[in-house]
Amino acid sequence: MSSRARIALKVAVWVACLAPLGHLGLRALQDDLTANPIDYITDRLGKTALQILLLSLAVTPLRIAAGLSWPIVLRRLLGLFAFAYVVLHFLVWALVDHFLNWPQMLEDIVKRPYVTVGMAALVMLIPLAATSTARMIKRLGGRRWRLLHRLAYAAGILAVVHFLWLAKQGVTEPYYYAAALGLLMAVRGWDWMRSARRRATAVGARGAP
Amino acid sequence: MHVRRGGGIKSSEITPYGAYLDRRRFMAGLAGMAVGISVGAQLDADPAAAAEVPAGAPLKATPNPAFKLDDKPTPFKDVTSYNNFYEFGLDKDDPAKHAHLLKTRPWTVQVEGHVKKARTYDIEDLLKLAPMEERVYSLRCVEAWSMVIPWIGYPLSALIKAVEPTGQAKYVEFQTLVNPEMFPGQRKGFFGSSLDWPYTEGLRMDEAMHPLALLTFGLYGQVLPNQNGAPLRIVVPWKYGFKSGKSLVKIRFVTEEPRTTWNKSAPQEYGFYSNVNPEVSHPRWSQATERRIGEFRRRETKMFNGYADQVAALYTGMDLKKFY
Numbered sequence: 158m159s160s161r162a163r164i165a166l167k168v169a170v171w172v173a174c175l176a177p178l179g180h181l182g183l184r185a186l187q188d189d190l191t192a193n194p195i196d197y198i199t200d201r202l203g204k205t206a207l208q209i210l211l212l213s214l215a216v217t218p219l220r221i222a223a224g225l226s227w228p229i230v231l232r233r234l235l236g237l238f239a240f241a242y243v244v245l246h247f248l249v250w251a252l253v254d255h256f257l258n259w260p261q262m263l264e265d266i267v268k269r270p271y272v273t274v275g276m277a278a279l280v281m282l283i284p285l286a287a288t289s290t291a292r293m294i295k296r297l298g299g300r301r302w303r304l305l306h307r308l309a310y311a312a313g314i315l316a317v318v319h320f321l322w323l324a325k326q327g328v329t330e331p332y333y334y335a336a337a338l339g340l341l342m343a344v345r346g347w348d349w350m351r352s353a354r355r356r357a358t359a360v361g362a363r364g365a366p
Numbered sequence: 367m368h369v370r371r372g373g374g375i376k377s378s379e380i381t382p383y384g385a386y387l388d389r390r391r392f393m394a395g396l397a398g399m400a401v402g403i404s405v406g407a408q409l410d411a412d413p414a415a416a417a418e419v420p421a422g423a424p425l426k427a428t429p430n431p432a433f434k435l436d437d438k439p440t441p442f443k444d445v446t447s448y449n450n451f452y453e454f455g456l457d458k459d460d461p462a463k464h465a466h467l468l469k470t471r472p473w474t475v476q477v478e479g480h481v482k483k484a485r486t487y488d489i490e491d492l493l494k495l496a497p498m499e500e501r502v503y504s505l506r507c508v509e510a511w512s513m514v515i516p517w518i519g520y521p522l523s524a525l526i527k528a529v530e531p532t533g534q535a536k537y538v539e540f541q542t543l544v545n546p547e548m549f550p551g552q553r554k555g556f557f558g559s560s561l562d563w564p565y566t567e568g569l570r571m572d573e574a575m576h577p578l579a580l581l582t583f584g585l586y587g588q589v590l591p592n593q594n595g596a597p598l599r600i601v602v603p604w605k606y607g608f609k610s611g612k613s614l615v616k617i618r619f620v621t622e623e624p625r626t627t628w629n630k631s632a633p634q635e636y637g638f639y640s641n642v643n644p645e646v647s648h649p650r651w652s653q654a655t656e657r658r659i660g661e662f663r664r665r666e667t668k669m670f671n672g673y674a675d676q677v678a679a680l681y682t683g684m685d686l687k688k689f690y
Contacts, residue, residue, distance in 0.1 A: 192458075268647075291680070
């Protein structure tokens, strides 16, 4: 890929990932954040975080299933944007919703399973964001770095569970996110089994007389 | 029983008088437009459409000074644009979005079961059954937000007395209209329907007879907007909002505790009583605090939504953790 195409792609991702924030800002200016702005903003930020996180998790499955290799240049950017939205989502909850009422927040984290898993997803994303630089990849070594970054899948699962558990009866939206995540994991699972079988055959072939 | 007394409540305390007038003029204008459109579109096909009550039509009521609050009422716009009414859809802006689909005339309410005078009331007769009062109640949603609303109606007990329940009537059951054409939320989607229809709610007889339980026809000086449960609903201010059934078509007097919709859907989350209680958490979130719509900081939720003085006696000796 030419460096020009790469830059264009990245600019497009920046614009697309900042758009939800811009939309919130615009609605705030028009005093159009519903009668319950804090809930609305928390929901929007959380949903955007989950959407971008799933996009970042789609990069490898896209290569496996569709042979697309260019999305890899966007993965780090997508991951960092997902993290940024998760942090904003958390900050609105902590600062605006609970006004840093620590006992109340701690009680929520311990006693409300959907908050527990949401918080766990946030915590898991911290080391990933911290090790996102080229220097950290080099320091950790590619193998260990890749192993660590499998946590992104765990965070994705917890984030979907967080959404499933907080949604009220009849709300079907989280199921679509669960289905999307399931599909992405299935592609990776299928790929893993395929290469495991290939390795087994290769070993078998070498062992044959 | 003790009912709080206070000075008379004036409309001017609820909304600045100028804003009130402006809104009335605005609503009247809108109503005029709505009538123009609906009559223009439907007059040939259906003469009954002309009898439809225009949205925002004024509803006369005498303020009842015994039921007022010190808290500022929630703006009309928020009351009518943010609420749960699953018949219209799952999101809180769905009721206002789809409200125009609901036709509230002709409308009848069937009152049946263990009563001496079972009958089917026309809505016009129900409107005249007892004098209309304006009462300012706070409404606490089970989702931990709340509003203050000037409702218009009369005590549910007036209707109950009129139909003369027999000794076998232990509970009152309320059913909401089923009509997927008017209520898009009742149409079956990919995952089926969100809830079991008809939406069914219920009260114990003594709860239903309590002077706070209001058979409600209007708010903010006008007929109920469709999204708020037109043409009639109940309002039970010491219970979570979902206990107050909307757009009622049937009221039944029964012996057994009615199986209510949310209780059937998620029994561990929504009990039959569902009294506002800061000490009993919803399994998924705390009920200790609430966000009053329009306010920034959460407030502490009060026992029985602040109506403990009036209603606590109804539950003497009951374990409210068990009967949530």
